[in-house]
Amino acid sequence: MTLDSDQLAQATYGEVFGHAYEKRLSTQISARLVRDANGLRLENADGETLYAGPPSNVERISGGPSLLSFGAQWTFDTEDAKGAELLIGRAKDGWLSDLETWHPRLLIVIAACLLGVFAIWKWGLDLLVWGAILLTPPAIVTAIDAGNLGAMDRILMDPTELSQADKDMVRDVFEDVRAHAPEAPYGEYTLYFRKADFIGPNAFALPGGTVVVTDALVEEFPDQDILAGILGHELAHVSERHSLHQLYRSLSIYVLVAMIAGDVGPVLEDVLLEGSALASLSYSRKHESEADVIGIETSHAAGYDPAALAEFFETLSEDFGDTGSNDWLSTHPSNADRIRIIKDLAAKQ
Ligand SMILES: [Zn+2]
Missing domain, CATH: 2.30.29.30 (Pleckstrin-homology domain (PH domain)/Phosphotyrosine-binding domain (PTB))
Incomplete structure (x- = not known):
């Protein structure tokens, strides 16, 4: 040179x-x-x-x-x-010696880029989902409840055949639990009874606060402590917006971006309001554990024995096996773990 x-x-x-x-x-x-x-x-x-x-x-x-x-x-x-x-x-x-000089800075830049890619991969969808949730007007969530309940009534569920006494008993428990549950984010918690054989002894909640209890649940578990635990669990899915989260996670990124951009088109209205999409969605393990914890606190605060929820899962395990055809069981990795955790939590109340 x-x-x-x-x-x-x-x-x-x-x-x-x-x-x-x-x-x-x-x-x-x-x-x-x-x-x-x-x-x-x-x-x-x-x-x-x-x-x-x-x-x-x-x-x-x-x-x-x-x-x-x-x-x-x-x-x-x-x-x-x-x-x-x-x-x-x-x-x-001198590029080679320059590179040597820049080495630490270059490494930091590369690490930051990798971290950014990782964050988008890991949390990008979650961030979009939360953005869409925060930008959804309460009236839309109420409409999602009405649309999905209507669709499930047409396709999957029949009117309840429970006696008035059974309904009154469950409604009393529901009122107690509702009074001690975290506030409903959209409107009020509302209880419905349905004969829904496709989900067996069960209960589920829609994003706006609609809670459906199946006839089979009341017939097989007419125990107020168990019902309080289950209702507390379902109300927690509503208060923590789990149900809306699962629904939005099932949408494409395109639809989520359109929602955040304020463009709620006819396709989206079909998906959210006319469909029975919620019937086929299940919560993540994280959401189930969260709902167990909050549900136990709620049923205890309402004066019920939170350990009864463990009894419910034990009985379900015996009836359906640990892998579970019942979705109470299939949404969790191990029912034995869940029962142990519920017992621990209940003992601490
Ligand atoms: Zn659940």
Whole structure:
């Protein structure tokens, strides 16, 4: 590499120490490279000039010393590659040493980019879902409830056949639990009874606060403590917006972006208001555990025995097996774990 006058003009005054080699001989001597008002010189330890003028060649070794040739006779090496570079002028092919200098910053930039990609992959959909939830007007959520309940009534459910006494008993429990549950985010919690054989002994909640209890649940578990635990659990799905979360997660990213942009088109209205999409969705394990915790606190606050919920799951396990064709069981990794956690929580109330 040859240095041109531009590069030399950028050079600064100073000195670096190293060793000089006379090319004919193999011995090395202590030497310094110095630039002052008189120009660039290679000097020996006694201050005698070995060579005056710019180097004829510069070799950079990654992370190591620089090797500079002066005329036909001298070679100079130094550990202070950066210092030597300042004296002889910044080299145009210095990208390698630049890269070395930038190393920590480059690593931080790369790490930040990877973190960004990871965040979008892991939380991007969740962020979109939460954005859509926060921007959904309460009236829409109420309409989602009415639309889905209507669709399920047409396709999946029949009117209740429970006795008035059974309904009154459950309604009393519901009122107690509702009074101690976290506030409903959209309107009120409302109880409905339905004969819904496709889900067996069960209860479910729609995003706006509609809670449906099946005939089979009341017939097989006419225990107020168990019912209180289940109703507390369902109300928690509403208060924590689990149901709306699951519904929005099932939508495409395109629809979510359109919702956030305020463009609730006819397709979306079909999906949200006319469909029975909610009937086929199940909660995540995280949501189930969250609803268990809040439900236990609620039923305890309402004066019921929260440990009864564990009894309910134990009975379900015996009837349906631990893998569960019943969706109370299939939504959780291990029913045994769930029962143990509920018992622990109940004991702490
Ligand atoms: Zn649940």
